[in-house]
Amino acid sequence: MEHALLLNATYEPLRVVSWKKAITLVTLGKVEVIEEYDREVRSISFTIKLPSIIRLIRFVRKKKVGVKFSRQNIYARDKNQCLYCGNKLSSEELTYDHVIPRSMGGRTEWTNIVTCCMECNRRKGGKTPHEAGMTLLRKPVKPEWLPILRITINIKQAPESWFDYLYWNVELES
Numbered sequence: 001m002e003h004a005l006l007l008n009a010t011y012e013p014l015r016v017v018s019w020k021k022a023i024t025l026v027t028l029g030k031v032e033v034i035e036e037y038d039r040e041v042r043s044i045s046f047t048i049k050l051p052s053i054i055r056l057i058r059f060v061r062k063k064k065v066g067v068k069f070s071r072q073n074i075y076a077r078d079k080n081q082c083l084y085c086g087n088k089l090s091s092e093e094l095t096y097d098h099v100i101p102r103s104m105g106g107r108t109e110w111t112n113i114v115t116c117c118m119e120c121n122r123r124k125g126g127k128t129p130h131e132a133g134m135t136l137l138r139k140p141v142k143p144e145w146l147p148i149l150r151i152t153i154n155i156k157q158a159p160e161s162w163f164d165y166l167y168w169n170v171e172l173e174s
Contacts, residue, residue: 005053005166023050032055074096075091084116099112100128112140
């Protein structure tokens with residue numbers, strides 16, 4: 001059966017819900033129907049077209065979710081740039097470096113990890129940047145959000161009616 005795209009009151013896409021959940025929200029008066037499929041569902045007392053896009057009547061604040069610590073997110077924070085020499089490289093050509101080496105008590109966390117190229121990583125070795133005669137272009141910080149944010153929709157093909165509400169940063173998973 002079909003799914004429905006759930007929008008916030010501001011028309012911002014929130015998630016995809018099942019047709020059953022969509023109809024429940026409609027009958028409870030929590031959403032308004034923006035688009036419908038041609039298909040209908042029937043009960044003893046009424047018939048309703050399946051909602052394709054529904055919008056919440058009241059605005060819902062999305063929970064702020066911390067940015068997951070991962071290699072890809074470190075590269076995104078540092079914009080695929082070596083923070084020692086400044087070269088921009090592809091993810092395959094990059095690695096990450098502990099500013100204060102682990103052997104000196106440095107931790108694997110946002111404020112001690114930077115993106116760097118293989119050459120700078122070898123040059124720095126197990127030393128601090130000061131000991132290796134290197135300087136950081138920027139101090140590493142924990143990001144509050146990622147510049148590359150995706151909403152993944154796990155259905156084979158999104159209905160065409162959804163495309164007006166999905167933005168360039170939404171990925172459809174096949």
